[in-house]
Amino acid sequence: QDYANPLTCFAMQDFPEDGGNGMLQVFHGQKLLHELPSPPAVCMKGNIYYINELLQDSLGRYFIPECFFLVTLSTAIGTHAGAPETKELYALGRAVERTDAGFIVSDEKEIIPTSMFRRSFEDIAYCPSELACGLMESSKVYASLSPNPWRVKSGGHMVYAVPLIIFMNDVLGNISKQWNKHHVIYMSNTNLPHEMLEEEFYVWFVTSSPHAAPMELMDAMKESVLKAAASGVVAWDCRDNEEVMLIPQGLFFGGDNPMQGEECSQAGLTCNYFC
Known part of the structure; x- marks a missing residue:
């Protein structure tokens, strides 16, 4: 009912936030950011991207997100203490490299803005030859080339x-x-x-x-x-x-x-x- 009620729906924040050293809200807490499972999906420009799914960013690099979270950034309008702030959605995950022998998943995590997402797993899977090389054996401990189960369960919904x-x-x-x-x-x-x-x-x-x-x-x-x-x-x-x-x-x-x-x-x- 909170999602169907305008009083609550427009006030909600659907992603945990890295609040730095301060904590004003429940979604600023370390427990929500680090201990609970990540929100499973993010919608960018009409495409839904899920955690633990292969995607491609605007630079052509492959990436597998493992966690979505918000970061509060000071905008370029002014530098005084009361300067406006904006929140940007980021993804913590692993870079992936495509080779003739298969996809290689990095053993180190990195953070990229979700605004860089361009092709979802659904778009990539539409070209079977792109996934035909499979995943390197050494990378299977980090990821798989399967869709997130929630993609099917949700029926295409967020x-x-x-x-x-x-x-x-x-x-x-x-x-x-x-x-x-x-x-x-x-x-x-x-x-x-x-x-x-x-x-x-x-x-x-x-x-x-x-x-x-x-x-x-x-x-x-x-x-x-x-x-x-x-x-x-x-x-x-x-x-x-x-x-x-x-x-x-x-x-x-x-x-x-x-x-x-x-x-x-x-x-x-x-x-x-x-x-």
Whole structure:
């Protein structure tokens, strides 16, 4: 629903960002940039490029991207502290050289701007002779000449990763003064800026039960996310007016401190020593 809602869709940032030494948003964090799987695809001039797929840049060089991320660059308009800034999308990956004996994949990674992408794997595969030489045996540890599975699963649509904050809490289950304990799971889309994540409107209710144990609820939540991540979730992107496929990922798992202490048999700050 966040992608179909203009209030949220136009505010989202779909790629992690290298924020340097500072961190203002969740997507500036090292965990999203280095620990979670990269967003699987980027769309440039109508062509969709996937990670772990062979492509060709504007200089005629072959390249296999492994990660997409944003970098904030100061524009040439002024040099003062308040100078405007722009964000450019980059790809971390490996250069590839085509020889008569086969494609040779570099053992060192490099970074290039995605604006240099010109031919996708689909364009290259359209000429069978271009891939006929295959991949050198020594390069098979780094890559393959196969399409990314999401290219087929998405049916030609753009694919986005959606990192999630998953939060569990124990709450009073009714409006009377009688205690009726429920365990509840909520979820937030961390592609949104933190100013919006702090508002109730952008927190989604997932499930609740007065009977199931917290670990049972979280196990069901995990299975649901994994199933959705394996098959993808089709949504309407109101920003680009097209169907897209979403891959949910668990980024942060939060909870109420007393409740977590009870579930983990941990006394928290009342211990003799900090854990």
